[in-house]
Amino acid sequence: xxxxxxxxxxxxxxxxxxxxIEHRKRLKKAIAAAQLFIFSFLFGTLAxxxxxxxxxxxxxKGAASIPVESLFESQTSTGSQNASSNQGILSxxxxxxxxxxxQQEGKxxxxxxxxxxxxxxxxHYAQDTEDKVLYLTFDAGYENGNTAAILDALKKHNAPATxxxxxxxxxxxxxxxxxxxxxxxxxxxxxxxHPDMSKISTKEAFEKELSDLESLYQQTTGQTMKxxxxxxxxxxxxxxxxxxxxxxxxxxxxxxxxxxxxxxxxPTKEEAFQKLLGRIHPGAIVLxxxxxxxxxxxxxxxxxxxxxxxYRFASLDDFVAGNP
Numbered sequence: 001x002x003x004x005x006x007x008x009x010x011x012x013x014x015x016x017x018x019x020x021i022e023h024r025k026r027l028k029k030a031i032a033a034a035q036l037f038i039f040s041f042l043f044g045t046l047a048x049x050x051x052x053x054x055x056x057x058x059x060x061k062g063a064a065s066i067p068v069e070s071l072f073e074s075q076t077s078t079g080s081q082n083a084s085s086n087q088g089i090l091s092x093x094x095x096x097x098x099x100x101x102x103q104q105e106g107k108x109x110x111x112x113x114x115x116x117x118x119x120x121x122x123x124h125y126a127q128d129t130e131d132k133v134l135y136l137t138f139d140a141g142y143e144n145g146n147t148a149a150i151l152d153a154l155k156k157h158n159a160p161a162t163x164x165x166x167x168x169x170x171x172x173x174x175x176x177x178x179x180x181x182x183x184x185x186x187x188x189x190x191x192x193x194h195p196d197m198s199k200i201s202t203k204e205a206f207e208k209e210l211s212d213l214e215s216l217y218q219q220t221t222g223q224t225m226k227x228x229x230x231x232x233x234x235x236x237x238x239x240x241x242x243x244x245x246x247x248x249x250x251x252x253x254x255x256x257x258x259x260x261x262x263x264x265x266x267p268t269k270e271e272a273f274q275k276l277l278g279r280i281h282p283g284a285i286v287l288x289x290x291x292x293x294x295x296x297x298x299x300x301x302x303x304x305x306x307x308x309x310x311y312r313f314a315s316l317d318d319f320v321a322g323n324p
Contacts (some may be wrong), residue, residue: 098234098253108255108281121241126255127283132311135319136161138290143173146296153299160315161185164230167192167213174220181221186316188228189213198235206243228252228316250320254287266294
């Protein structure tokens with residue numbers, strides 16, 4: 001009987017030890033969960049700050065639009081199987097960011113809105129044709145010394161182009177704008193302030209971004225601006241497409257672009273040719289940035305290579321004439 005108190009006490013102590021161990025395990029799990037939550041929160045905050053800072057930097061000069069090709073891009077692959085797996089995307093609007101998926105060399109990419117869907121808003125990203133015709137477009141948010149070389153190359157090849165400009169460019173580089181017009185190029189509307197137009201929900205605010213640029217263009221050149229619109233950064237909504245259409249605009253996205261907009265990280269000639277020659281296709285609307293030093297240096301040779309591949313250059317006026 002004397003052993004009973006000992007066993008009772010031992011059992012009691014054992015229970016306490018077991019409880020303490022289990023409690024420590026739960027406490028460790030709770031601490032680990034809390035640490036993971038804090039880390040995730042801080043990482044997300046820093047990431048959001050970095051993206052916001054980068055976006056602000058990109059547009060601080062009235063920056064040229066940034067195509068979001070990399071957000072929706074897949075490498076060239078066997079076409080028929082991949083194309084069939086993406087059929088569901090062809091009738092969708094996928095509003096928000098414009099994007100492309102390259103699947104067959106020499107063929108138009110699959111976009112996140114189909115030609116038929118866009119056509120109801122007089123919006124386009126490529127021409128459905130077997131004719132080896134190209135439509136050259138340049139986004140110009142600011143001038144940094146490369147546009148003159150680009151215009152020289154276009155003139156040498158008798159290649160018409162459309163320059164989508166913002167208010168900053170018209171204000172700071174009126175002589176270059178006048179040269180574009182004098183040499184037979186078209187100036188399109190890239191909005192006055194280069195905002196994310198998909199976030200503009202009111203008709204008044206949307207129209208003001210386009211009409212203010214129209215007015216400045218007329219003051220600068222004495223001419224009426226063509227009703228050609230490109231959404232900044234390729235960001236759009238169905239409401240935007242409808243409002244642009246109501247204003248009489250054709251909206252132009254693109255079917256070929258490459259990462260040429262980082263002023264301090266320009267692609268090499270080889271990198272540029274790899275994308276621009278390998279992904280060219282009949283009826284392409286090509287987006288290049290006039291801020292790109294690489295584009296200024298290679299454009300003459302690039303146009304020559306496209307001509308050697310059997311391509312010719314046409315204006316968006318010709319495109320619209322075939323897509324009224």
